[in-house]
Amino acid sequence: MRQTFGALVIEHAQRSEPEDHVSIICEIMAGLIxxxxxxxxxxxRWFFKEHVTTWAQRFFVDLEDAQSATFYASVGALGRTFILSKLKAIRCQIRSGEAQCARSSLHA
Structure with missing residues (x-):
């Protein structure tokens, strides 16, 4: 992750969470998008492939299945939905180009 921060010119802030904490991953994705x-x-797309698809989808599915915490189950559902929508958008871009995907998402 530190190499990724350097490549994206993101300054490493001292936090209590490690660099690969899901909240930091989501912050970076939001900033890139x-x-x-x-x-x-x-x-x-590169960041998503290298740092999100490798483990975050499974994390959000597990979080969504949390029996003891309704709030975290909702966070898991939101995260899982984001990842699935991003995967769909990437597949669309690969198949037909970004302009076509942008037009089709406006009509969805």
């Missing part, structure tokens, strides 16, 4: 983290084209 929303543009608050300036990065080369495709950086969001």
């Amino acid at each position: 929303g543009g608050s983290i300036a990065a080369p084209a495709g950086a969001d």
Whole structure:
């Protein structure tokens, strides 16, 4: 993760969570998608593939199944839904190009 921070020119802040904590991963994804983290084209897809798909989907499914905490089950459902929608968008971009996907998502 520290190499990724360097590649994306993200300054490492001293936090109590480790760099691979799911909240930090989600913050970086939001910044890449929303543009608050300036990065080369495709950086969001690269980051998603390298640091999200490897474990976060399973994490959110497990969190969604939490029997003892309704709040965390909802967070898990939201995270799982985000990952599935991002995977769908990436597949669309690979198959038909970004412009086509942008048009189709407007009509969905």
